[in-house]
Amino acid sequence: MSDLTLKQLADTYQDYFSVEHGININAKAINGPLPSTAALDAAIPPPFLLASNVNSLSGSALRSLNRLGEMAEELANYLQQQARKIDLLLHYVLQQQDNANERFITQSFGASGCSYLANTPLAPLTVLELKLFLDNNDGAVFCYAQVLSCEQQAEKWQIKVVFTRIRDEDRELIVRASLHQQSKLLKQKAEQRQQHSSS
Structure with missing residues (x-):
């Protein structure tokens, strides 16, 4: 996926749903073309790789407990406590x-991309190095993205970006985080409706 047109970026942005929610990101514009997949793999900081490996190991360990029968619940609780510490x-x-000088908060995010407000505009197709810090210790993602659009909002600029170089497992991590956030929002709305109807 290199030398994408704005039309291709826009189509890619529609591939997955996004949820309106603020998470911390670091966004840094880089000069030159979109780095290769090999360059992405080489650039991912070790803590991001470690977090990704721990998340997948915890999930597979808990799934394998289903075959152990009645002792599985106690063992699962113990493993979950250990996983929580990690x-x-x-x-x-x-x-x-997390670099404070490159920190922004998303307006929305999903597995295709995200949007955020910045003080300075960025030209469409600009390549960004992105770090996404997901809520609830859901992990963090390092990827490359490109600017889809840049529109003025009051005295700031809304930057919409598409993840153009991202590992499959990291995209899945963002899918899970966005689904989790969406279910929380739906639950809150249901509770608010229930409160209105009972009052």
């Missing part, structure tokens, strides 16, 4: 990768 430690390590 998550907290990883969360701290990942926060050290």
Whole structure:
């Protein structure tokens, strides 16, 4: 996926749903063409790789417990507590990768891309190095993206970007995080409707 046109970027942006929610990201414009997949693999900081590996290992370990019968629940609880400790430690390590000078908060995000407000505009097709820090210790993602659009909003600029170089497992991580956030929002709306109808 290199030398994409704006039309191709727009089509890619529609591939997955996005949810309106703020997560911390770091966005840094880089000069030159979109890096290759091999360049992405070489550029991913070790803490991001570690977080990704831990998430997949925890999931597969808990799934295999289903075959153990009645002892599985106690063992699952123990493993979840251990995983929680590791998550907290990883969360701290990942926060050290968060550069305050490059930090923005998303207006929306999904597996195709995200949008955020910035003080300065970026030209469409500009290549960005992105770090996404997902909520609830869901991990973090390092990828490359390109600017789809840049529109003025009041005194800021809304930057919409498409993830153009991203590992499949990281895209899946964002899918899970966005689905989790969407289910939380739907639950909140249902509770609000219930409160209105009972009052």
